[in-house]
Amino acid sequence: MIRLLSAVVLLGALSGCEPAILDSAGPVAASDRHIMLDAFAIMLAIVVPVIAATLAFAWWFRAGNSRAKYRPDWAYSGQLELLVWSVPTLAVIFLGGIAWIGSHAADPATPIGSDPPLRVEVVSLDWKWLFIYPDQGVASVNHLVVPAGRAVSLRLTSATVMNSFFVPQLGSQIYTMAGMTTRLNWRADRTGRYRGLSANYSGSGFPGMALAVDAVTPDQFARWIQGAKAGAQILDGAAYAGLLRPSRNVAPYTYRAVAPGLFDAIVRDAGTRTAQTAVDGRGN
Incomplete structure (x- = not known):
């Protein structure tokens, strides 16, 4: 009974968790959600029958059931072998x-859509995110603002360690690496604030490496740029040299202008650095 009550309490605590990918706000996240739910349903096709069986x-075969036959010499059933191996095989094929x-x-x-x-150019640093808007000529730290309903093309790199x-x-977690660029395309279909994070350990300041993504109306986006x-x-x-220094839990702020070609x-x-090590808080 104590275990059951403990489980109920733990389930109640989960109500405070964010739905995250289950509450998709764009086509890419919706696709990721469908993949996850389809995979979950396929795996249930194995788990539920096994538990029921x-x-x-x-x-x-309880001790009190006289109708159950005791067969100590039983060793093989072709039909049972077919069932046991065919269902997992089909599940693996479907999952793949x-x-x-x-x-x-x-x-x-x-790219998403034809428009x-x-x-946006994205740079991961220790321990913050830099967002450069090359067409608008502005930049922000730990705050990405995009117009809802418009596709966003992100070009990403790292100024320090892999992130x-x-x-x-x-949707779509993607890595950033020094000396390399990766691309990510997504779209926010509705306005709102969405939580972003670093999903790869990068040193002692990693837990505070969070960001906010605000999907706003086109008019609100224009006002934010202004x-x-x-x-x-x-x-x-000079400002970038200061930004490159490790810092933790950085509050969002903006730059009114960006040096041309900074991202490149x-x-x-x-890419010219040969040693890439995560700062561990001990000067290493």
């Missing part, structure tokens, strides 16, 4: 097919 066998088709359909490098997307960019409700341009900070070489320079300069 276990309970049925335990009940039928769903993963193959779904992962190719949701290729992060594939020009919003271009991972993930916004569960918008507000960023009215700020005081400029992201030039980050990719090029980070």
Whole structure:
């Protein structure tokens, strides 16, 4: 009884968890959710019959059931072997097919729609995220603002160690690596604030490496850009050198201007480093 009550209490605590990928806010996240739910249903086709059969066998072959036949010499059944091996084999085939088709359909490098997307350049640092809007000429730290209903094309890299960019409700976790670029395309279909995070350990400041993604109306996005341009900070070489220094739990802020070609320079300069180690808080 104590175990049952403990389980009920733990289940109640789960009500405070965010639905994340189950509450998809865009086509990519919706595709990821469908893959996960389809895979879950296929695995239930094995789990549920096995549990049911276990309970049925335990009940039928109980000591008090005189109708159950005792067969100590039984060793083989072709029909049972066919059942035992065919169901898992079919499950693996279906799971593989769903993963193959779904992962190719949701290729992060594939553009969404035919309209020009919003271009954003993303840089992972210790321990914060830098977002550069090359067409608008502004940048932000730990805060990504996008217009809802418009495709977003992200070009990502790392200025330090390998990291991972993930916004569960918008979909497709993708890695960032120094000296390399990766691409991610997604779209927010409704306005709202979505939580983003680093999904790859990158040192002692990793737990606080969170970001906020605000999907707003086109008018609100235009006003945000104008507000960023009215700020005081400029992201030039000196400002970037300061940004490159490790820092934790950084509050979001913006830059009103960005040095031309900064993202490509980050990719090029980070690629020349030969030692990439995560800072562990002990000076290593």
